[in-house]
Amino acid sequence: MKMKSIAYARLEHDFPDATVELESGIDGRIADVLLTFDTPRKPYGKGIAIEAQYRNLSKDTEAVTDHYLQHDYSVAWLDEDDFSAYDVDLSGILTVWPYALPTRSNTEGYPEVTKWLWQEKSSSVSLEIPIPGEYWGSFDKSDEWVTVAQQDLRRKGRAWATVSRSPTGQLTLQLGKKDWGWDGDTHRVTVQLEDSDTQELRSFTDNLERLAFGPDRPSEEDRERPWHDLTTAWFAGSPRVTSWLSASLSPDDDVVLSLGKKHPKETDRVSVQIDDTATQALDDLTTLLERAFELEA
Secondary structure, three states: OHHHHHHHHHHHHHOOOOEEEEEEEEOOEEEEEEEEEEEEEOOOEEEEEEEEOOOOOOOOHHHHHHHHHHOOEEEEEEOHHHEOOOOEOOOOOEOHHHHOOOOOOOOOOOOHHHHHHHOOOOOOOOOOOOOOHHHHHOOOOOOOOEEEEEEEOOOOOOEEEEEEEOOOOOEEEEEEEEOOOOOOOEEEEEEEOOOOHHHHHHHHHHHHHHHHOOOOOOOHHHOOOOOEEEEEEEOOOEOOEEEEEEEEEOOOOOEEEEEEEEOOOOEEEEEEEEOOOHHHHHHHHHHHHHHHHHHHO
16 A cells, blocks of 8 residues: 555656546556546556556566556556655656557558568577677776676666776676665675686576576575575685675565675675576676686686
8 A cells, every 4th residue: 555655646746737546447457556647648648557566476467568558558567676765666657659559460551561561570690799809908998997888687777787897907796776766875896806707607697597587496485584595606806805696585585686795804795686687687797707808818
């Protein structure tokens, strides 16, 4: 109810000339919060249907989304991560335009050129182009941090991993996140990597995909409480610094990634919630790191 109330208040604030209702129906389908315009408005259509998900994974999201779009209503699926104490992130609204366009299964009435564009074409071709050493060398800028690549670790952003080159020339891995809210704080930890760490990171990513999002994810009965450790990568570090990347299941069944480093007198750590897109993101960054170390060698 708190999630619904926050979404209700946010819609009232953003669309003061529209009608907002709690648990209102659209042709037999009850939305948690429903906003309706007096006249259709681009790109939202007749209005916006809000579905607040709280530990309820039984809804057929595809069928429900299609129902709203077919009735000219945009839709937003919100979960706990979209909410702060008194606000909600509505950037993920799926709007009527362009998502309610007809599919290519029904092309009657369209020009012939449109029908041709919708036809299945030959499969795409992938070509691997190695990065020239001169291009990689251009990143070597003294007294500067140079971001080489950055990947989001969940679909709705606010959590990322970054590969950078430090002012002293070392390759680094950073894990970061931004708190919810208009002026949310940013948290990040950066660790130095060695050539040997790429294999450790590759193994970690494979384990993450299998244990967190694959068939080997532990059952409720097999988990330690309250947190269950899935896998950990220990990096080379240095005589005075120990660094690691770990993945765990939280008490709420979320997958949480943590990057940490321990100095003689203190420990720095940042933890971020991720989804299944993180494994591909980490895999891409690992490939980039392998190539970078090869060029430096």
